[in-house]
Amino acid sequence: LGGSCANLLLSHSQITRLYSRFTSLDKGENGTLSREDFQRIPELAINPLGDRIINAFFPEGEDQVNFRGFMRTLAHFRPIEDNEKSKNPTASEPLNSRTNKLLFAFRLYDLDRDDKISRDELLQVLRMMVGVNISDEQLGSIADRTIQEADTNGDNSISFNEFIKASFVLTLHTLL
Amino acid sequence: MELFFNPFDNLVCILLGISFTVWFTLLLVFIIVPAIFGVSFGIRRLYMKTLLKIFEWATLRIERGAKEKNHLLYKPYSNAIIAREPTSLEEEIKEIRRSGSNKDLDAAPEFEMSDIFYFARRGVESIMDDEVTKRFSAEELESWNLLTRSNYNFHYISLRLTVLWGLGLLIRYGFLLPLRVTLAFTGVGLLVFLTSVVGLLPNGSENKPKNGGICVANHTSPIDVIILASDGCYAMVGQIHGGLMGVIQRSMVKACPHVWFERSEVKDRHLVAKRLSDHVEDKSKLPILIFPEGTCINNTSVMMFKKGSFEIGATVYPVAIKYDPRFGDAFWNSSKFGMVNYLLRMMSSWAIVCSVWYLPPMSREEGEDAVQFANRVKAAIARQGGLVDLLWDGGLKRGKVKDTFKEEQQKLYSKMLVGTQEDRSRS
Numbered sequence: 239l240g241g242s243c244a245n246l247l248l249s250h251s252q253i254t255r256l257y258s259r260f261t262s263l264d265k266g267e268n269g270t271l272s273r274e275d276f277q278r279i280p281e282l283a284i285n286p287l288g289d290r291i292i293n294a295f296f297p298e299g300e301d302q303v304n305f306r307g308f309m310r311t312l313a314h315f316r317p318i319e320d321n322e323k324s325k326n327p328t329a330s331e332p333l334n335s336r337t338n339k340l341l342f343a344f345r346l347y348d349l350d351r352d353d354k355i356s357r358d359e360l361l362q363v364l365r366m367m368v369g370v371n372i373s374d375e376q377l378g379s380i381a382d383r384t385i386q387e388a389d390t391n392g393d394n395s396i397s398f399n400e401f402i403k404a405s406f407v408l409t410l411h412t413l414l
Numbered sequence: 415m416e417l418f419f420n421p422f423d424n425l426v427c428i429l430l431g432i433s434f435t436v437w438f439t440l441l442l443v444f445i446i447v448p449a450i451f452g453v454s455f456g457i458r459r460l461y462m463k464t465l466l467k468i469f470e471w472a473t474l475r476i477e478r479g480a481k482e483k484n485h486l487l488y489k490p491y492s493n494a495i496i497a498r499e500p501t502s503l504e505e506e507i508k509e510i511r512r513s514g515s516n517k518d519l520d521a522a523p524e525f526e527m528s529d530i531f532y533f534a535r536r537g538v539e540s541i542m543d544d545e546v547t548k549r550f551s552a553e554e555l556e557s558w559n560l561l562t563r564s565n566y567n568f569h570y571i572s573l574r575l576t577v578l579w580g581l582g583l584l585i586r587y588g589f590l591l592p593l594r595v596t597l598a599f600t601g602v603g604l605l606v607f608l609t610s611v612v613g614l615l616p617n618g619s620e621n622k623p624k625n626g627g628i629c630v631a632n633h634t635s636p637i638d639v640i641i642l643a644s645d646g647c648y649a650m651v652g653q654i655h656g657g658l659m660g661v662i663q664r665s666m667v668k669a670c671p672h673v674w675f676e677r678s679e680v681k682d683r684h685l686v687a688k689r690l691s692d693h694v695e696d697k698s699k700l701p702i703l704i705f706p707e708g709t710c711i712n713n714t715s716v717m718m719f720k721k722g723s724f725e726i727g728a729t730v731y732p733v734a735i736k737y738d739p740r741f742g743d744a745f746w747n748s749s750k751f752g753m754v755n756y757l758l759r760m761m762s763s764w765a766i767v768c769s770v771w772y773l774p775p776m777s778r779e780e781g782e783d784a785v786q787f788a789n790r791v792k793a794a795i796a797r798q799g800g801l802v803d804l805l806w807d808g809g810l811k812r813g814k815v816k817d818t819f820k821e822e823q824q825k826l827y828s829k830m831l832v833g834t835q836e837d838r839s840r841s
Contacts, residue, residue: 259542262551279547280810281540284819286827287530291537315538343530364525367533369824372832380525380831388527396527405528 248313256312260305270302271295286367290346298351314342337402344401355396357381458765462741465764468578469559469740475575503826507532524831545715545804550811551750552743553714559740561763586762594761621772622646623701623731626694628723631733632795633705634713635746636753637760638735641768648703649693651675651686651723655753687722694728701731706788707808712745713737715802716795719788729775732791734799738767749811771798 248256261267263275276292277283285291295303295311303311347355347363360381368377388396388404396404511526560582622645623629629648631638642648650672655663663674675686693699706719713736724730737744742763746756760766773794778787789805796803807815 256542262547276541277814279540279544280806280815280819281544281546282537283815284823285533285537285540286820286824287533288537288820291534291541312538312542315535315542343528343534346530346534347527363530367529367824368828368831369821371825371828376832384525384527401527405526 248309248316252316253309256309257305260308270304271308272302286369287346287363290363290366294342294345314338340402340405341398343405344398347396347401353398354393355401357385357394360384360396462765462767465559465741472560472575472578475572479572503532503823504830507827507830529827545802546806546810549711549715549717549804549808551712551747552745553712553739555739559742559764561742586764590764591762621731621774623648623733623772623775625699625701626697627701627729627731627775628690628694628726629701629703629731629733630706630719630723630791630795631703631735632713632716632799632801633707633710634735634737635710635744635756637744637766637768638705639703641735641770642703642733645770647700649700651690651702651704653708687726690723691726691728694726706792709808709811710746710748711808712747713739713801715804716792716799717804717806717808719792721784721788724778724788724791725784727778729777730787730791731775732773732795734771734773734795734801736769736771736799736801738769741765741767744768769799773798 260271263278264271265275265278266272273292273296276295277288282288282291295307297303297307344355345351347359349359349362361377364377364381372380385394385396388400390400390403391397507529510528510531560579629642631642639650652663652672652674654660654674654676663672690702693702702723704723706723707717708720711717742760742765744760744766751759776787776791776794778784782790793803795801
């Protein structure tokens, strides 16, 4: 665990805390978390995008996540410190960099993991966020407008680069 | 034949006999008799003070050990990974939009792809730490109290600390536990279970519940019942349990009128409500003791009060109960431990220390419905006991959260989107 932890740049006490959290969520006590374990958190269960967020923890096609995977995903949300940039310029980009945070958000939209957000996918995620309170037509026009503004290469879907440009990267580090 | 009677055996028998007699005499003189007459020797206060000093020393040793290894110590409440300020959905999304784009907010479109960050952040924060699930397991302590069960820093224990811990183990299991077990068996005939209820400090005794009233309190363990019952007589209402708890419940019914029911039985619920209202109307009957949370919470918060007892319309006498967790955790995690296991843990802790506050009686005001009344009482209890006032249902210990909460969030967000459109069409 030590080796992969170096990349995550979490302090020892943060890791201890996360491990304690992991074990308290792991009701089956088998060292992995399932989707049900996450859904037992009430504040997450009432989050409109709860299911999408939970999904981000599970690699393609798998139903269990171990502690390493748990930490990797959560490491995206550690605040960026400026002094880290100078520490090791040759190391691969730290998980919680701005780009990786945007990638996390992009993947929340990209339901089929094909690296593009289609109109359909955008609609589905919008529907999750608003519930039954907005009509199909209104939602459709919102989706159309969003794609129109973001799509620069005319393929009627939003790629990751287009997503980055559409969402402003300037002060992202204050958000997460 | 006589060759088999070793003089040594005789000696052992005599010694045993003497020690038993001494044991029981000490018990009687120091504990039972004073308890009956309400006299205190001050031993308890001294005991508590010594224990606290030892705990502080132990924590310092652990911190020193941690510093030697150059690690930051894991502390349950400080070193929080997230810093959260309470803001509303609308404010936060506006903040996200504002910090991102250079566009003028009035001309901002209804939906931004960045809005997803609000939900993503909230979701991940709740995965790292949430307000609810931690209420159903024992509270984490700031300083170690030499019980293995409450230790999270076991990497840093020095030799001296281990010796102390071993000593503590000996005292607790060799002296305190047998002491309390003997007391328990002695007392069982009178249906009195004595753990070591040290330092019972009731305040506001002029507000003690009277006949025809309902006493509500926050619930942490079955000991709550014992504590309140030792200070006044009540008729109790509660869920039927199996096992040892069930035996106690059934025997209690033989002595006094109590109301035990099965919560999942809908028919039972209406019946119980009827019985409760009949009971309070009869002014000669004892006040009812009820725990509206419906389940044991770990004494760091007060969770949603079920409105049933607040609909009846009688005067409510709120009681706040707060345990001092440093000496022993009284919380009963009923999904993890059975009754016997729980009692064993109770009896082998250092002590159970609890404060009881009797609050001034409250009644339902004009234009207030049962839920608002319940929340008002809950806020008063939380405030007095220094507990966190939560709106979440204690039933979440075992069940899932209702979808209506998610729908509320969705409605709020939709209003943000659609609302802007309405403003725009107006201008």
